[in-house]
Ligand SMILES: Nc1nc2c(c(=O)[nH]1)N[C@H]1C(S)=C(S)[C@@H](COP(=O)(O)OP(=O)(O)OC[C@H]3O[C@@H](n4cnc5c(=O)[nH]c(N)nc54)[C@H](O)[C@@H]3O)O[C@H]1N2
Ligand SMILES: Nc1nc2c(c(=O)[nH]1)N[C@H]1C(S)=C(S)[C@@H](COP(=O)(O)OP(=O)(O)OC[C@H]3O[C@@H](n4cnc5c(=O)[nH]c(N)nc54)[C@H](O)[C@@H]3O)O[C@H]1N2
């Protein structure tokens with residue numbers, strides 16, 4: 001029996017440290033690492049069963065070639081040599097005819113490892129040699145990152161462990177008990193010590209249930225709410241003048257902006273009662289330290305960047321940035337800085353190439369702006385289920401003249417459109433270096449078991465493709481370990497190889513005590529950088545699309561993290577599918593009554609872009625005018641063959657070309673009752689065989 005340190009690679013702030021037990025070459029147990037200060041022995045509802053996912057009968061084990069039509073999902077097994085020979089021939093042909101930029105390496109967030117994932121640029125040396133288009137990973141967090149950075153010079157905010165010291169905690173557009181629960185133990189501890197916890201979310205989530213107070217503003221109105229709260233802080237004379245004078249720039253201008261948002265106006269913009277705004281503003285004015293947890297959910301709106309810029313400005317007014325437990329926390333990304341340049345090897349690029357926003361996939365595939373995309377290499381991504389504008393993504397992937405390679409663990413909805421499918425290793429089978437964007441630790445993930453079938457790591461697949469293309473640049477053949485050592489340096493690599501993890505910050509770390517990494521060295525209420533970028537020089541309120549009236553599609557649809565899936569990962573895992581049930585929408589009783597909907601009904605949710613089907617739940621856990629669903633369902637496992645992203649628009653947010661997943665308008669109509677309706681036939685295929693209750697894949 002041997003134990004290996006590893007780490008969860010999934011796109012979640014927690015990046016858990018785990019220990020894998022191996023007996024006779026088989027992984028027999030995977031548990032949270034008890035010695036790890038952040039993970040503390042606990043994983044999550046999804047990853048506890050990770051080894052079952054590794055051993056799943058439907059895992060992709062061999063390279064495959066498509067034999068049916070695009071999207072049909074029929075493949076035949078081929079050898080790695082056949083697969084890489086065909087890929088090499090097609091990529092060479094595309095490059096010779098259309099130029100390297102006709103190739104799009106399309107990477108998602110399936111693995112956040114520094115070796116296999118590389119911030120969306122795994123395989124970059126190969127793409128540089130080929131002169132392929134550069135991929136911009138915009139789906140998740142870019143708008144908030146840029147917004148917070150205008151204010152503070154970085155979006156790496158509070159060390160989340162310091163929430164234990166907060167006296168007021170505002171959970172603002174974040175649902176940690178579902179989307180990364182470890183931070184909650186620090187929050188609960190603070191709550192035990194008397195801290196007041198407020199959840200600001202149009203949905204009464206699991207997290208909001210545990211808060212002392214729940215405020216449900218109109219989606220996308222958060223920056224207006226923040227300005228209203230700050231006005232009360234000013235009215236009470238509670239701004240920290242000393243802190244402001246020594247550590248910030250542009251306060252006078254910002255003060256004028258704040259004055260434009262009196263509580264009555266804010267009540268109108270946010271749909272919140274004025275007295276609730278005044279009460280929270282008073283708390284904010286009188287409670288030091290106040291810690292704000294504001295994560296990605298908040299910025300999936302037209303004004304998402306502006307919202308995060310505002311969040312990072314609030315502690316500048318109250319002076320909270322100076323205290324442990326004070327400040328704002330979007331992520332910790334950017335604090336740990338491996339040697340990325342050393343592995344990207346941008347020096348191999350012959351001439352500059354264009355950058356493509358991953359959210360524009362449908363547009364790029366359908367509009368075919370020069371040079372047109374002729375080859376798409378998809379890895380760690382499932383755009384068919386995760387990208388907006390689903391109908392057009394499908395149309396794009398259906399293009400007969402498009403050569404598509406998909407590398408994955410399973411035959412996803414995207415994989416069905418591949419010409420060649422390649423089997424990828426899972427985290428217990430390959431080497432990686434992982435941190436977590438919600439904590440301050442770095443981990444080494446040691447391969448614990450041999451890969452199943454003929455699966456190979458992402459980097460090994462690129463080495464094989466490079467070899468088949470007869471490329472002789474030595475950087476293309478760096479081993480996974482070479483890359484890890486380049487990233488970390490030998491000393492840290494070896495330390496982590498032995499110990500598994502390391503904290504890279506001092507305990508109880510308080511950022512910005514030596515200044516802010518902005519051009520002025522101070523927190524910038526007024527940002528000349530933003531002004532130069534053509535944006536409002538001050539933090540402000542940018543309305544969401546959902547605030548403009550659309551009588552045909554009056555309901556705001558929010559589809560955040562599902563408790564049981566991780567994006568589309570695990571949405572083919574039988575036990576988790578059973579727990580999640582089918583797609584569901586929650587409506588307020590007033591909105592349901594108007595449409596003759598009752599709990600248990602089957603409904604069609606639609607707008608001009610598309611539609612999906614869902615079971616109805618009527619509850620007051622959403623505010624009127626808002627409906628809640630979740631992301632992640634596989635199209636082939638749900639009735640109607642579409643998920644929420646059939647209704648989501650491909651439209652850039654205010655900063656960085658980010659996504660507007662939660663800025664969406666729809667209408668709902670009744671289709672019938674769920675009872676007595678068959679689930680799509682292929683769900684049966686995934687029911688655990690021979691176990692009672694196997695058919696719980698039914699919607700409820
Ligand atoms: N179980 C599970 N965990 C996950 C994921 C998953 O799919 N499943 N996904 C992972 C990924 S990729 C990410 S990026 C993170 C995201 O994790 P979070 O940052 O928590 O993001 P979301 O789940 O999108 O949304 C969080 C909350 O924001 C609320 N919200 C939406 N719009 C608004 C708004 O305008 N104002 C306010 N105040 N609130 C709003 C939503 O109702 C939701 O409850 O979670 C990660 N963790
Ligand atoms: N409606 C709605 N849609 C959303 C969101 C939302 O809040 N609402 N959230 C968005 C967010 S935050 C994100 S991050 C995106 C995520 O969108 P994607 O990046 O497309 O993420 P997944 O859907 O999880 O697909 C990841 C795929 O990578 C595969 N994979 C995992 N590890 C590896 C590996 O090591 N190698 C290879 N080759 N494959 C691997 C998995 O099996 C899975 O099929 O979705 C976005 N979509």
Ligand SMILES: [Mo]
Nearest residue numbers: 011109139140
């Ligand atoms: Mo994400």
